[in-house]
Every structure is written in structure tokens, then in C-alpha cells.
Amino acid sequence: MEALTVHEGNTAVLERANVDTDQIIPKQFLKRVERTGFGQFLFFDWRFKSDGEEDPSFELNYPSAANASILIADHNFGSGSSREHAPWALQDYGFRVIIAPSYSDIFYNNCVKNGILPVRLPEDQVYELMQNGNDKEYHLTVDLQNQQISDKDADFQATFEIDPYWKEMLLNGWDEISITLQYEEDIEAYEKRVKV
Amino acid sequence: MKPRTIIDKIWNEHAVRAEAGKPNLMYVDLHMVHEVTSPQAFEGLRLSGRPVRRPDLTFATMDHNVPTLNRESITDAISKKQIDTLFDNCKEFGVELADIHSPNNGIVHIIGPELGLTQPGKTIVCGDSHTSTHGAFGALAFGIGTSEVEHVLATQTLWQSPPKTMEVHVDGRLGTGVTAKDIILSIIAKFGVDFGSGYVLEYTGEAIRGLTMEERMTICNMSIEAGARAGLISPDQVTFDYLKDRRFVPEGAEFDEKVEQWRQLATDEGAEYDERVVIPADEIEPMVTWGTNPSQGVGIHGTVPYPEDGKSATEKKVIKTSLDYMALEPGTKITDIHVQHVFLGSCTNARIGDLREAAKIIRGNKVADGIRAMVVPGSQQVKMQAEEEGLDQVFKEAGFEWRDSGCSMCLGMNPDFVPEGERCASTSNRNFEGRQGKGARTHLVSPAMAAGAAIYGHFVDVRKLDQTVSS
Numbered sequence: 001m002e003a004l005t006v007h008e009g010n011t012a013v014l015e016r017a018n019v020d021t022d023q024i025i026p027k028q029f030l031k032r033v034e035r036t037g038f039g040q041f042l043f044f045d046w047r048f049k050s051d052g053e054e055d056p057s058f059e060l061n062y063p064s065a066a067n068a069s070i071l072i073a074d075h076n077f078g079s080g081s082s083r084e085h086a087p088w089a090l091q092d093y094g095f096r097v098i099i100a101p102s103y104s105d106i107f108y109n110n111c112v113k114n115g116i117l118p119v120r121l122p123e124d125q126v127y128e129l130m131q132n133g134n135d136k137e138y139h140l141t142v143d144l145q146n147q148q149i150s151d152k153d154a155d156f157q158a159t160f161e162i163d164p165y166w167k168e169m170l171l172n173g174w175d176e177i178s179i180t181l182q183y184e185e186d187i188e189a190y191e192k193r194v195k196v
Numbered sequence: 197m198k199p200r201t202i203i204d205k206i207w208n209e210h211a212v213r214a215e216a217g218k219p220n221l222m223y224v225d226l227h228m229v230h231e232v233t234s235p236q237a238f239e240g241l242r243l244s245g246r247p248v249r250r251p252d253l254t255f256a257t258m259d260h261n262v263p264t265l266n267r268e269s270i271t272d273a274i275s276k277k278q279i280d281t282l283f284d285n286c287k288e289f290g291v292e293l294a295d296i297h298s299p300n301n302g303i304v305h306i307i308g309p310e311l312g313l314t315q316p317g318k319t320i321v322c323g324d325s326h327t328s329t330h331g332a333f334g335a336l337a338f339g340i341g342t343s344e345v346e347h348v349l350a351t352q353t354l355w356q357s358p359p360k361t362m363e364v365h366v367d368g369r370l371g372t373g374v375t376a377k378d379i380i381l382s383i384i385a386k387f388g389v390d391f392g393s394g395y396v397l398e399y400t401g402e403a404i405r406g407l408t409m410e411e412r413m414t415i416c417n418m419s420i421e422a423g424a425r426a427g428l429i430s431p432d433q434v435t436f437d438y439l440k441d442r443r444f445v446p447e448g449a450e451f452d453e454k455v456e457q458w459r460q461l462a463t464d465e466g467a468e469y470d471e472r473v474v475i476p477a478d479e480i481e482p483m484v485t486w487g488t489n490p491s492q493g494v495g496i497h498g499t500v501p502y503p504e505d506g507k508s509a510t511e512k513k514v515i516k517t518s519l520d521y522m523a524l525e526p527g528t529k530i531t532d533i534h535v536q537h538v539f540l541g542s543c544t545n546a547r548i549g550d551l552r553e554a555a556k557i558i559r560g561n562k563v564a565d566g567i568r569a570m571v572v573p574g575s576q577q578v579k580m581q582a583e584e585e586g587l588d589q590v591f592k593e594a595g596f597e598w599r600d601s602g603c604s605m606c607l608g609m610n611p612d613f614v615p616e617g618e619r620c621a622s623t624s625n626r627n628f629e630g631r632q633g634k635g636a637r638t639h640l641v642s643p644a645m646a647a648g649a650a651i652y653g654h655f656v657d658v659r660k661l662d663q664t665v666s667s
């Protein structure tokens with residue numbers, strides 16, 4: 001997993017609540033057995049019209065969202081299905097950071113495990129960012145070490161909370177399985193004790 | 197000792213490592229696997245040369261992609277690849293698989309309980325959000341992502357932060373003709389799609405105690421639609437009776453011993469939860485969703501809301517977007533909504549009890565003109581049982597299609613889907629945009645309500661049909 005320390009990039013604004021993983025990656029694209037290549041299908045039913053052309057009215061297709069690597073979204077982002085194809089698609093498309101007031105639990109975990117930083121900010125701060133970014137290019141710097149977000153002119157500045165364990169994983173790009181396997185003795189002891 | 201909830205008890209028993217301020221390393225007792233969320237996990241193991249730590253605690257099935265007609269011949273090449281991949285992976289890693297030819301094949305959340313794999317007190321995970329279903333047995337069961345699937349395959353554990361607990365108390369008695377599906381849809385309509393976020397829910401109250409195991413599964417199944425990590429019900433005699441004599445449940449004296457242990461799991465009198473919500477059972481009516489998330493539902497005598505009814509700017513917008521997608525006018529009576537499809541299936545409502553309930557209403561009636569109605573049993577076992585009871589005939593004579601088991605039109609990954617712009621009364625759990633097919637419009641209902649809609653072509657109050665139809 002790629003480590004994430006300080007990330008600077010353009011934002012894309014998605015002004016919709018309860019965006020579920022069925023929208024992030026529609027099920028017809030879940031049939032691949034690989035982990036990569038899902039970016040082309042991200043938000044497929046919204047991004048493309050039925051003739052296959054990009055739909056200019058969809059937020060990610062706005063010129064202001066060109067090369068965006070930070071997604072600003074509304075409440076309950078990533079709800080619904082547990083499909084990890086959702087963060088795979090977001091990441092493959094180029095997103096490294098998501099900023100929203102709230103996420104579904106499974107989606108949040110899935111993001112962290114794939115090197116995407118899901119930032120929780122209070123609603124009013126998220127809406128301020130949406131205002132700033134929805135009609136023009138808007139760059140943010142996200143500093144995970146110091147848990148800070150700011151824009152270029154420092155007009156916007158915020159700090160955010162993150163579980164220290166997740167933070168460490170993201171900062172170092174660690175593979176969780178190798179960490180766990182360091183505790184193999186504990187696992188064996190547990191299995192003996194409860195006889196599973 | 198301080199009174200504890202079942203959630204705390206299961207949690208404490210499964211902590212392999214618990215350090216303050218860190219997620220705990222939790223042992224997993226049962227890992228269910230299906231074809232969609234596992235290929236990349238097995239691939240990861242292969243790449244790093246790791247085995248499956250406990251194949252004996254792992255059980256696989258194929259359900260999402262399987263066709264419900266001619267299941268022997270999968271025409272979609274990519275579906276076939278995913279199914280073949282699971283077959284090969286299970287063989288390579290020594291995992292038992294109920295493959296497409298097995299009499300035990302079916303939707304993962306239906307076969308776990310059916311085989312007795314699901315038991316009180318277990319920690320159960322699966323790369324599927326509706327794993328919460330297994331909570332009906334007093335198990336701590338939750339969905340995980342594919343990285344976590346790989347992690348569990350390799351280590352039989354997961355890092356998890358201790359959950360907050362919430363009691364969802366259904367107070368008093370349920371009215372006649374009101375079902376488990378109506379309870380859970382009402383709970384979500386009342387408290388919203390994310391009220392359970394970060395919590396494990398325990399459903400309590402007389403109305404819950406009075407439910408069969410199958411009905412309890414319907415409730416727990418949709419915990420995730422309330423944003424909860426998991427939902428469960430303390431086990432009781434109903435649970436033990438259901439489990440007796442199932443394949444993976446111990447027999448004889450060992451069973452009695454188990455039952456004694458299981459009894460101890462139930463939440464202690466006076467235990468405290470972090471949060472508590474109450475819904476009076478007598479306010480629950482047969483429910484129909486009108487929107488594109490499961491909280492957007494009303495009782496059968498209700499109407500489609502106006503965007504202005506929304507309590508916040510965001511909610512107003514959400515209602516507006518949902519109504520546009522659903523092509524519904526505000527103020528429309530629910531009973532005036534006509535459907536073109538009826539789908540009786542999914543891990544929420546495709547167990548034998550669900551089919552019996554629907555068949556009661558269908559018997560001797562015909563599917564209304566212009567409606568395509570189908571029954572997709574939740575597992576091959578359910579299908580066989582239904583055929584033994586002659587339910588297949590009841591459905592077929594009425595004009596329903598009778599299929600093999602699978603997820604089918606719940607998500608339309610196989611050839612069963614709802615065409616663009618058409619409307620479906622569905623017993624599944626998600627009415628998201630495009631869930632049942634691109635542009636498909638889904639109304640979530642109970643099996644009885646789906647049956648009523650099939651006969652009349654629009655939603656009806658099935659409580660009023662009772663005498664005329666089922667006599």
C-alpha cells in the first residue's frame with residue numbers, strides 16, 4: 001500500500017447525501033477477479049449517458065474537477081453494499097482523500113485499507129468547502145501527520161480526528177496482515193484456550 | 197458481576213489482544229465466502245504465499261452470479277469466470293464449497309443458518325453487508341471488505357474497535373397481518389438510514405420475542421440499512437429449537453451442554469446500552485417504500501411525501517431527487533402505485549416461511565395482467581421444501597415464474613433484472629437507484645404485500661384481503 005503523508009490536489013464536489021456503493025461502482029462491474037482497472041467504471045451510471053458519452057451535468061465531469069484527487073461529499077457517503085470495489089474504483093480514478101461529514105463504517109474501513117484517507121469534518125466546514133470548490137478549481141493540502149487541511153491562501157483551515165491506529169497504517173503504508181502475523185502466538189494461544 | 201449485554205459478552209470472549217486505545221484483535225469463529233468479494237482476497241494469499249489458516253472455519257457458496265434458470269449453463273463469460281475462480285480457489289485452499297450443483301447451494305445468509313453453521317455466541321463475518329442476518333441467532337455477525345476477507349483467511353482474526361451498543365425496543369404487540377419486514381422498514385423509516393452508524397443493535401421486546409427464527413433473520417438482515425455494523429437478538433428457546441438436528445450443530449448431550457452455554461449469552465437484566473430507541477409495535481403497519489433509500493417508506497394507507505416535508509435543506513433535496521428517479525408525484529396514494537414486476541426473493545425474505553405467507557394470499561388467484569412475477573427461493577433447500585409442500589404449484593398456477601435459488605433480481609448481476617423505467621414490488625432490502633437494473637424503480641415490501649401487489653397490480657392492504665382471499 002502506498003504511504004500517505006501530505007497530499008496536495010484539486011477537489012471534486014459531490015453535493016449529494018447517502019451516496020451508496022451501488023452508485024460508486026454499479027454491480028455490472030463487480031465481476032472482474034482483479035483488483036485494478038475499476039476507475040473507468042467509477043460512478044458509471046451518473047458519469048456516462050446511455051449513448052456512452054460523458055454526461056457534462058455530472059459533477060465529476062465539470063472542468064473544475066479536472067484531475068481531482070480529493071473528493072468532497074455529503075453525509076453517509078459509501079453506504080450500502082460492502083463491496084471494496086468502491087474504494088478500488090475511487091483510487092484507480094485518482095482519489096487519495098475523501099472529505100465528508102459521515103461515512104458508512106464498512107466503507108470507511110475499506111478506504112483506509114486501500115490507502116485512501118477518509119476525513120470526517122463537521123457539516124458546516126464540508127459545506128464551506130463545497131461552496132469554494134463547486135464552480136472552480138480548488139486545491140487543498142491535507143496533512144495527515146498534523147491532521148490538518150488548508151487551501152492555498154489559508155482562507156480555509158481545519159483540523160480533523162482520526163484513530164491513531166489507522167493514522168499509523170496510512171502514514172506508513174503498512175500491510176495489515178503482516179502486522180497481525182506478528183501476533184501469531186497470541187492467536188494460537190487463543191485457539192488452544194477456547195478450543196476452536 | 198455487573199450486568200452485561202450479549203454484545204459485550206461475545207466481544208470479550210473473542211478478544212485475542214486488547215490494548216487500550218487501539219482496535220482489538222478479534223477471533224472469527226465462522227467465515228462465509230461468496231464469489232464476488234473473494235477472488236482478490238485469494239489472489240492476495242497466493243501472491244504472498246500464505247495458506248488459509250482455518251479452512252475448517254471457512255465455508256463458501258456461490259449466489260450472486262448464478263442464473264436462476266438453466267443453472268448448469270452460465271452464458272455470461274465474466275460471471276462464469278468468477279464462479280470458476282471460486283471453485284478453483286476453494287479446491288486449492290481446502291475450503292468447503294456448496295457449489296452450484298450442491299443441494300446445499302443458496303444465498304450465503306440463507307444457507308449459514310440452514311446448515312446450522314450460524315450459532316449463538318459466534319463471531320461471523322462475510323464479505324457481504326447483509327451478514328448481519330446471522331445476528332438473529334445471538335451471533336455477532338457483520339460484513340467486511342475484501343482486504344478484510346484476505347485478512348481473515350490468513351489470520352482468522354480482524355482488528356476491530358469495540359462497538360457502541362444500542363437497544364432497539366419494539367414495545368408491545370404487533371397488529372395482525374403485520375410482518376417482520378414491516379417492523380424493520382418502520383424502524384428505519386422512523387430513525388433514518390444512519391441512526392445505527394457505529395453501533396451494534398440489539399432488538400428487544402415482546403414483538404421480537406414472538407417472532408420465528410426466520411422472521412428474526414429478516415429484521416437483523418436489514419440492520420445494515422440503518423447504518424449499523426451488526427444487529428442481533430438474544431437467543432431463547434425458539435433459537436435452540438431451530439438449531440436442533442441441523443448438520444453443523446452438535447447432537448445429544450453435547451447439544452444440551454451447548455444450549456446451557458447459549459442461554460447464558462442473553463443480555464442480563466439491567467444491562468446498560470450506550471443508546472436506546474423505542475418504537476411502539478401498534479403503530480407499525482404494512483410498509484411500502486416510495487423512494488431510493490430504505491428509510492423512505494410509509495404505511496400502506498400513506499401517501500408519497502412532498503419535498504417540502506423534509507426537515508432540512510438536505511432532506512428536501514433528497515426527497516426531490518428520489519421522487520424524480522421514482523417518477524412519483526407528491527401526494528400520490530400508496531395504493532394507487534401500479535407495478536410491472538413482482539420479485540419474491542433475496543436473503544431478506546426468501547425462506548420457506550416467506551414463501552408460505554405469500555402462497556396463502558396467492559392460492560386460487562391470478563397474477564394481474566401485464567405483471568411479471570417471479571419467485572426465487574433463497575436456497576435449493578428452500579426450493580425443495582416448497583416443492584414438497586406444493587407451493588411451487590400454487591405460484592405457477594397463479595402465473596408466477598418458479599426459479600432456482602440465488603440473489604437474482606435483488607441486485608440483477610445475473611440475467612434477472614428490472615428494465616429501465618419499470619416498477620417492481622420487491623421483497624429484497626435495497627431500493628437504491630439502479631439496484632435492480634439501470635433505471636429500475638424498486639418498492640420494498642413484505643412477501644405478503646408483494647403477493648397482494650401481484651394479484652391486484654398495485655399495492656393493497658393485505659390485512660383486508662385475509663378473509664376473501666385465503667378462505
Ligand code: SF4
Nearest residue numbers: 326542543603606607
Ligand atoms: S440476496 Fe441481495 S442482499 Fe442478499 S446477499 Fe444476495 S445480493 Fe446481497
